Amino acid sequence: GDSVTQMEGPVTLSEEAFLTINCTYTATGYPSLFWYVQYPGEGLQLLLKATKADDKGSNKGFEATYRKETTSFHLEKGSVQVSDSAVYFCALGKYNNNDMRFGAGTRLTVKP
Amino acid sequence: DTAVSQTPKYLVTQMGNDKSIKCEQNLGHDTMYWYKQDSKKFLKIMFSYNNKELIINETVPNRFSPKSPDKAHLNLHINSLELGDSAVYFCASSKQGANVYNGYTFGSGTRLTVV
Numbered sequence: 001g002d003s004v005t006q007m008e009g010p011v012t013l014s015e016e017a018f019l020t021i022n023c024t025y026t027a028t029g030y031p032s033l034f035w036y037v038q039y040p041g042e043g044l045q046l047l048l049k050a051t052k053a054d055d056k057g058s059n060k061g062f063e064a065t066y067r068k069e070t071t072s073f074h075l076e077k078g079s080v081q082v083s084d085s086a087v088y089f090c091a092l093g094k095y096n097n098n099d100m101r102f103g104a105g106t107r108l109t110v111k112p
Numbered sequence: 113d114t115a116v117s118q119t120p121k122y123l124v125t126q127m128g129n130d131k132s133i134k135c136e137q138n139l140g141h142d143t144m145y146w147y148k149q150d151s152k153k154f155l156k157i158m159f160s161y162n163n164k165e166l167i168i169n170e171t172v173p174n175r176f177s178p179k180s181p182d183k184a185h186l187n188l189h190i191n192s193l194e195l196g197d198s199a200v201y202f203c204a205s206s207k208q209g210a211n212v213y214n215g216y217t218f219g220s221g222t223r224l225t226v227v
Contacts, residue, residue: 034215038153043116043202043218051213087153093215098143098160098167098206100216105153 002027004090006103013080013110021075021106023064023090033057033066033073034091038105044089047075080110115139118203118219125193126227133188133222135203143167144186145204145216146178155202161186193226200224 007022025033032051036044048057053068062077073090090103116137125131137144145168146158159178160168166178175191190197200223204216 032213036215036218041220043220044155044204044216045218046215049213049215089155091215093210098145098162099157102155105155107153 002031002092002094002101004092004101004103006088006090006106008104008106009087010107010109013108015082015110015112016079017110019075019077019080019084019108021088021090021108023073023075023103025071025073025090025092027071027092027094029094031092031094033064034093034100035062035064035073035075036089036091036102038087038089040086047088080108082110082112084108085110116203116205116217116219118201118222120222121220122223122225124225124227127193127195129193130189130191131193131224132190133201133203133224135186135188135219137184137203137205137217139205139207139217141205141207141210141217142183143206143208143210144180144183145206146186146188147202147204148172149200149202149221151199159186159188190224193224195226198224198226 034049035047037047048059050057050066056065087105093100143162145160161180164180200221203219206216
């Protein structure tokens with residue numbers, strides 16, 4: 001079945017460091033890919049998305065490119081801030097399939 | 113203005129009790145979901161309703177029963193609570209086709225602690 005695999009955390013970085021969180025997927029057909037962020041004590045919020053191969057999703061300085069050839073959707077940010085500390089989830093969705101698949105989540109801690 | 117609201121935010125109860133969690137969305141979405149998040153942050157879908165019709169019913173104990181009185185509400189009732197039910201429960205909603213285009217909108221969660 002369809003699935004998403006994320007790099008295991010936790011990830012700890014200093015402020016202004018470069019961030020990469022790896023995400024790979026397994027799916028038939030043409031899935032859309034998403035990154036969600038969960039801040040402490042809150043629900044998941046959609047961070048960015050890409051609906052087809054080679055699309056780049058971006059938001060709040062975060063970027064991810066849908067790579068069909070490597071079945072990947074890695075999340076990157078050039079310079080992280082303390083306020084980026086959160087849990088990040090990669091997810092996969094397919095049309096007319098109401099069961100969106102989430103990765104296990106990666107906890108990011110950014111230290112001043 | 114809250115798009116997906118859950119109540120209560122925190123719930124502490126004793127083993128064996130019966131409790132309910134309520135969820136309401138004001139986004140006009142057709143589909144609503146219940147997810148369970150364990151202590152390691154892993155998300156597991158439990159149920160999904162589309163226009164009041166149950167469309168996803170994952171393998172969860174039958175002590176868990178969802179109820180959708182209308183498409184804006186999806187409640188979760190849990191009978192005979194057990195220690196292992198302790199988790200954060202998230203409600204979410206989506207429009208048709210959201211799996212491809214818009215993603216889901218999540219509530220802020222209900223932290224259930226069974227003692």
